[in-house]
Amino acid sequence: MSERIANDKLRGKVMSPEGAAQFVNAGDKVGISGFTGAGYPKALPTAIAERAKAAHDKGDDFKIDLFTGASTAPDCDGVLAEANAINFRTPYQSDPSMRNSINAAQMKYADIHLSHSGMYMQQGFFGQLDVAIVEAVRITEEGHIIPSSAVGNNVEYLDAAQRIIIEVNSWQSEHLEGMHDIWRMPQLPNRIPVPITSPGQRIGSPWIDIDLDKVVAVVETNSPDRNAPFKPADEVSQKIASNFLDFLEGEVAAGRLSYDGYIMQSGVGNVPNAVMAGLLDSKFENIQAYTEVIQDGMVDLIDAGKMTVASATAFSLSPEYAERMNDQAEKYRDSIILRPQQISNHPEVIRRVGLIATNGMIEADIYGNINSTNVSGTRMMNGIGGSGDFTRNGYISSFISPSVAKDGAISAIVPFASHIDHTEHDVMVVITEYGYADLRGLTPRDRAKKMIAIAHPDYRPLLEEYYERANKGKFLHTPHDLPTAFSFHTNLADKGSMKG
Template structure:
């Protein structure tokens, strides 16, 4: 791997993952690279987990605090959670073992807007950063790092950490070099300039991450692939939701509120967003753009078809098949893809300026349009808010999508009152299920309630929701946003007690 470690000083610090893990003491705070299963260190966390497990078996206390960009993969979040190796974690996660440990109280978890996380670390609110552990496709002659399949919070972690560990991964394509755009002009107020992005494809920084080579204590050579799971086949509900959204966009174009090629697209990860991208692929739309968090399979298809001219993000979220495809064609794809630090990819200033169209998933929405995207029944953390708040609050049009029911119909995605609120009614413009679409723009609360129940609720729950709303309207002295607080959470209470939100 000499060609991948061109700096002689850092080439002399190559060691095994076990040797590098031995440098990390109990209680260390570590900024790990990685975002949605891409570009995370893969060997160091496994070696660290083995060391922690051995310490626990010897009766010693040993945990570390883990910072990341977003979710990672089993080789990082999973292995450290399995050995109770994390004391604290931020800002977003999706690993089932880690989720269980968060919900049983073993691991403390701070859920942060992704655009805020780097600034909070830089300002010291999360304490000192002892180590940064990041992945590189190569190290340049001057010691700079060429990132791999994500940028995330790597810049801030490298800047703030006292010591740095680099995994140089030969599985990642050398042709990724030139795809990244790392801006060094993001200063703290009052010295912060405007971010000079006026088009999704604007490049404003460097193609590499800079650091002081003297901070590097270890370099690990790896050849491990990113571990994203294959996407599920697009089902009928997802196709129906995608159809409603694309028809809605077409109506906006017809009324002159958007250009024919739409505005820059943002979407969360999952089956429904991929159904939307598949619908765009089959449409007659051209010259599309995207300003988002992650590059998904459907975006690669749109680039291949010549329909998507540029996609700006902070990471890939690709199935194994498409990750291989990206590696094989990175030289071509870097002409159309820009990977930025997440404090830029998710920055409200740029999102608002570009007029981004946001589309994100939800756990539930209430009849007035408040959305819960993080907590099941108000207390059980699912994954975290991620970047949905960054985009929703600042989008030109913000949409939330979900099947109308879950757990074989036992859960309604439309409820009388959201058990936890991540996105208020003031920020949510459109709600879509396979039942239909509710355009909430310009509507008063009572109008919103009728439209959400009629258009988005499943027929099995429509009568229950209507009964609740009409009872609240009749009993509440305040008619602006009628609620019957004695029964606002009957749906959730029934699910916890009886396993279904259907009220007997």
């Protein structure tokens, strides 16, 4: 694989993962590549986990603080969590073992907006970064890094770290070179406008330049990204997608959107992919995306000629589509741009391009507050990710979800959200399989009626009963009956169902 390491100085630093792991010490702050199961280091996490296990067997402590772009995969976040090798983790995760450790208070976790996390590192909020571990497609003759399937916070971690380890992964297609657009966000107080006025605009270079003297090891790998396949769209997902398209058609009819000019952002998951499948047969043409991740549905839209460009920071593809991307990267790099997440999620650019944001949720309350992160207010799922970046700054912000979960035991619409990530001031549209609630310009009392109307029929009487009880209070701008505001959640805890 030497042709992938074209720099003579760095070719001389090739070693085993176990050898490279010796440069990661207990107590180190480690920044790694990776975003939604793409572009994360494949070999070093296991080697570091083994070091931690060996230290623990001797009675010694071995934990690191781990910084990523977003979630990674079982062979990264998972193996480190299982080895009890992480003290602190940020900004976003989705691994079951890691989630269990966080909820058991065995691992510290800071849930940070993705657009903020790189800035935190740049400005030194976390202290000195000891090591950056970044996956690359190849290293150029000059020693520049060609990133792989995710950019994330790579630039910030490579700039900040005292030591750099590069994993060169031959599984990743060399034809990804040219897909990336690397533009550094200047540090305060020297900020300038981000010069992007449309999703397809390139403003930087296709590589990341680094300080070669900081590189202590290069590791060769040949391992795929690990993403779970998306489930086929079920009847509920198809209804949600249909309701979302009805909302878009309403915007066209109102003169606020055209069939040739839809710019989208989409969160990750089965329902968002169902929405994109619905767009395939819609009247919308020349769709553009300015988003975090490229999903299967976007690849289908590109293949069908319905989407002209997709700008993101990473892929989030099923194994089948990841193989397709590898096989045809040379074709797709004409219509896909991968940027640092400080740029893909930048509020300035999101507001400028006028995109319509669509994200998932755990629950919404009757006044339009959204909980994206904590089940029943206390059990962390994954984190806020970039949903806040796009919700607060998008032209239109929408949230999509089935109306119930756990075979009807949990309602997605509740009297009062048990945790609030997105306030009523930022949430514009909420969509379930029972319709959409357009909350724009409405008072809290008017929003409540629309939100109850899209709840599952089994829960509408309970929500109406709560709302009637709340309206017997003294102050009625946002009526609440505090003694019973969380009755849905206490019923779930005590009886296993929000119905009680």
